[in-house]
Amino acid sequence: MAIDTDTARRVAHLARIRVEEADLPRIAQELSGIIGFMEQLNAVNVDGVEPMVSVTPMQLKRRADGVTDGGYPDKVLANAPDAREGFFAVPKVVE
C-alpha cells in the first residue's frame, strides 16, 4: 500500500518527529518503497502459526518485589538538559 503525504504527516506526528511540509513527499515515497518490500510477506501462508514472542523458550525469572537500587537523584539527573530542585524540568504542560 502506497503511503501518501497525509499518512506520512500523521506517522511523523505519531513518532514525534517534526517534518517540514516540503519533505513529506520524499518521506512518503521512501516509506512506500519499504512498505512495498514488506508486502512480500503476504505470500506466506501463516494460517495457524503463532507469532513468535519469545526468542528462546524460557521462563522469565521471578524475584522478590523489593527495592534493589536507587537513592541517588543527583546521578539520575546528571545528564538532564534541564533539572531543577531535584526534578526534570520541561516546558509548561498544563495551562
Place this chain on the structure above:
Amino acid sequence: MSLNALSIAEARDRLRRREITAVDLTMACMAAMDAAGELNAFVHPTPEIALAQARAADARLAAGEAPDLCGIPLGIKDLFCTQGVPTQAASNILRGFRPEYESTVTRRLFADGAVMLGKLNMDEFAMGSSNETSCYGNAVNPWRRNDDTAPLTPGGSSGGSAAAVAADLCLGATGTDTGGSIRQPAAFTGIVGIKPTYGRVSRWGIVAFASSLDQAGPMTRTVRDAAIMLRAMAGHDPMDSTSADLPVPDYEAALTGDIRGSRIGIPREYRMDGMPAEIEALWTRGAEMLRDAGAEIVDISLPHTSYALPAYYVIAPAEASSNLARYDGVRYGHRAKLGPGEGIVAMYERTRAEGFGREVQRRVMIGTYVLSAGFYDAYYNRARKVRTLIRRDFEDAFAAGIDAILTPATPSAAFGLGEKADADPVEMYLNDVFTVTVNLAGLPGIAVPAGLDRQGLPLGLQLIGRPWGEADLLNHAHVLERAAEFVAKPARWW
C-alpha cells in the same frame, strides 16, 4: 611484529611470562591509534583510563593471578554505556551523554583486567550496514582495492570495531549484531566476528535498538581470540531478564580441531540469483575444507529464507520505534531550543528531528506505522508469524542431525563509501540477506575470513550453530580458519 599486532592469545601468554608489560602493549596500541586518524575508527579515545587499567593489570600479572584478558587492550563500540565516558550510539541526540553506570559486558571485561582504549565508531543506533549513518562521519576500511585508492566501507553497524581490529589499533573489540552488524563488518575487513545465541550475553547497559534481536559479541583477528573474549563477555545477568542462566563453557578448550563425523548443512535457498561467482566459489571451497576435515556435507532447505529480510524490516523498526521513544529531550541528551509559545509536543518533535539522522528517522517512522492501529495485524503480527516459520526451518534442520550450517557471510566484498548514497534504502538492507535469518531465529553465527576476491578484498564465510552451541560452532570456525589459511593484511596507507 609490533605489539599491537599480536593476537589476544599470544599477548596473554607473553604478558603472563612477563616478556611484555600491559603498559607497553597499551602504548603500542595508542601509537597505532594516533597514526590512524584517517580510519576514523576511535571516536572517543580514553588514554588516561587505558593507562590506569594497564598499570593495574601489570600489578595483577605480577601477582600471578591474571585472567585471560588481563592487560589486553580493547576497543568498545559506542553503543556500550561506559561510566563517565561519552556514550552516544553515534547519534547527535546523545551528544554529551556520560552514563552514570557501566554496561554488564564492559564491567565483566574490566573485572578481568581488560584495558579500554576508547569508544568506536558505528552506524547511528546501529542502524546501517556501512557506517555511513554515524554522527561522527564514516569509519573507513583499512583495505583498498588493488587498483585504486577509493575509500571503502568497513561495513556496519560495527564499522569502527572492524576497522580498528583489522588495522591492528586494538587486539579485539566489542560489537553488537541485530541483523548482521558484527558478521558483515567482520567479513568486509578480514576478521572474525561472532554473534552469540540470543541471551548468551547480557544486553544490560547496551543502548537498545531491537530488543528481541540485539546481541553483543567479540570481533577479533582469530577464532581463538573470539573464544577467549566471548567467555569473558558471556554469562547470566540478573539485570537482563532475557539473559540465560546457563554455564559458560571454556570456549578456547573446545577448539580441538576435530570435526570428524559432523554434519554440515548447505542451504539451497542461500544460492541467490546474481550472486557473484567469486562468492559462490568461496562457498564451495569452504564446504570442501570442512569435508576434508572429516565432516559430512549435506544439502538442506530453509524454505522461508527469502522472507527473512522483509520480516526483519518490520520487526526491527517496530522495536526501535518503541525503544527510541525514550529520546525526548527530558532525561538526557539533546533538547531543542523552543520558540515563543511552543509547548512540550513541539519540544519532543523538534528535539527528535534535530537529534536523529535520516535513516533513524525513517526506521522510527516505519516502526510507528507498522504498529499503528489498523496495520498491527497486517504487518507486525504477520512478520512475527513468519519469524516463527523461519525459526522452525532451522529447528527442522538441526532435528535432522545437522550440526552447523555454512553460508556466505555477505553478498559482496566491501563497497565504496558513498557508492549507495543515491540508492533505495532497500538496496542497502540487502547486505544483511545472509545474516538476518540468524538474528530472527536467535541462533549463534560466526563470520570467518576465507579468501580474497580478484580486487584483493577479503571475503568471509558464515557458520551458523545450534542454540547455546557456541563451543562447537567456534571449533568448526577454527577448522575453517586453519584450512583457509587467511593471513593477508591490508597494506598500510593511513
